[in-house]
Amino acid sequence: MDLNLNSLDAAADRISRYRPKTHQANALEPFGLPAGTFDSVGLNWLLHCIPGDMTSKGAVLDHCRTVLAPGGVVFGSTVLTGGVPHTRFSRWMLDQLNDRNETFSNREDDLDTLTSQLDQRFRDTQVEVVGSVAIFSGRI
Secondary structure, eight states, X not given: OBXXXXXXXXXXXXXXXXXXXXXXXXXTSOOOSOTTOEEEEEEETTGGGSSSOTTTTHHHHHHHHHXXXXXXXXXXXXXXXXXXXXXXXXXXXXXXXXXXSOOOOOTTOBHXXXXXXXXXXXXXXXXXXXXXXXXXXXXX
């Protein structure tokens, strides 16, 4: 699932031997997929690209809960700006990606809020920080 059809096509082509099914959707809106049908949902490198603060990005986690089967797990990774270490170069790069390229939208994304958003929706949550990246998971 992705909002960008080009990304979906490229990913599907890359793993075509598995005959993937693609679904174009905006992660901030209900996914439009059957409730409770997935054992896992991966959110790798997504949240830091979604507009808004980490609290508003919680809507994505709500939509994940909807499509997860009992015992299902959400997992992912995201680049944070607060509560994690940064170097002078990484701060400069974040400025470039947030301001010039508008690729990122994570100026207000911090570790405590990510952890809180996960804990509000899932059990057995885990967040591991590697540099300025949070690797996370949670189970319903």
